Amino acid sequence: MNVAVCMKRTPDTTAKIQIASDQTSLVEEGINWIINPYDEFAIEEGLRVVEKHGGEVTLICLGPAEAEKTIREGLAMGAHKAIRLDAAQVPADPRVTARALAEVLKEGNYDLILFGKQAIDDDHAQVASLVATELNLPCVNVVVKLELDPENGRGTAEREIEGGHERVSFPLPAIISAQRGLNEPRYRSLKGIMAAKKKPIEVKTASLEDSQLAVLKYAYPPAKKPGRIVGEGKEAVPELVRLLREEAKVL
Template sequence: MVRLFGPNPMNILVCVKRVPATTTRVAILDGKRLNPEGVEFVLNPYDEYAVEEALRRKEAAGTGKVTALSLGTADAQKELRQVLAMGADEAVLLAHAEAGFADAATTARQLEAEIRKRGPFDLLLFGKQAVDRDQHGVGPMVATKLGIPCITEVVNLDIADGKVTAEREVEGGRETVSATLPCAITCQKGLNEPRYANLKGIMAAKKKPLDTVQVDLSGAVVEVLEMAAPAPRPPGRIVGEGAAAVPELLRLLREEAKVL
């Protein structure tokens, strides 16, 4: 399955997800899910860093292949075409009408099975989280199932002679983690500056292979019982204008809100 090819990672897999844009106002359907009506869907912002990193690693190696993999609805072909337009070589969509509601464990199981079929890969890249369910779990879960190391929330990545050194942000500092290829990396903002697809890329993407495989998502262990809007905040008030309002503001914070 996953094995090391050589000194530079060349065969790279990048996992991506179609998600609601961060500007989305969330409306809830049936008390359990996002109402997709009127929602703009985009490539998960953190996945853009993963795609960019994959392309840069391939370019640096001067050879190799970048495969994009996604579990999504049929509509996710749009995001995969975008990844192909950025420069990926081929894409695979694991399609299911309910894919948007899959939990991390279910998603990881599907991705793992497909990676075992399509591998070996030297490097697996993920966004650090998808901005819908915010689970932060798919990358490390897939890596664990494959038995390869994983470094999460990476802001700085160095790969040389099969050795991986990555920096990740932790509370109050940065952590340096070492591992060897094959390895999974989940990407944090700051790792790189993702490119935009140009017209040539968009045209080329139309001819690149995009396989669609229907999958079965039954057997999820995480059940969503309910989705609700957060409790509305009690109405606030304007304390005053300018620096003159500061003493009254501090009085309220101390005596009324009791937070100072």
């Protein structure tokens, strides 16, 4: 199995996001970058697939040279090599990102292309679907269970929907986006970290088209009114219920 995993570097989940004074960009200084958490599930799944069926995992990441540090973390997990699509910034329009990725992916002859179900920075949750549409490949999103039968060129995935799951069957090659629950990503071992230093990262120019999604302005969400303590212990319960009933009118 020739597996590609498209990954992105994102600020860590505890990062405080600061809006720049121009209000149309974000401050990158001081940010601790990580592999997008959902992409870690994708990398882990890719590694498990090649451990079972043989083959290689190639990481593909669109981003600036600084993203190579994060790419090495993916290589340290066990991915074999990487391609960085050079772009000073990740486009605001997911369509532009998808088209750039599709161009590289179609050259790679992959049997399986994995994504995280969304990046935790721009939360677009659609690049996998767009790449699949461009490449005319089956795509299952938000997958929590994946079973492959490479001999028969088929796979089955379970994807999360409201109140349940859909079980989806598809031919290979296919595109899958990973949801939490698909697996438990492995820790990077010291040996893996050392090996990653020698693994190749090929750099290609990203061909970026014009954006069709304009970001006009960033703003912080309106501040919630400060919290209020009703009381202490179970003695406060009648007052809480009264407030929920009479003030909030939710009971």
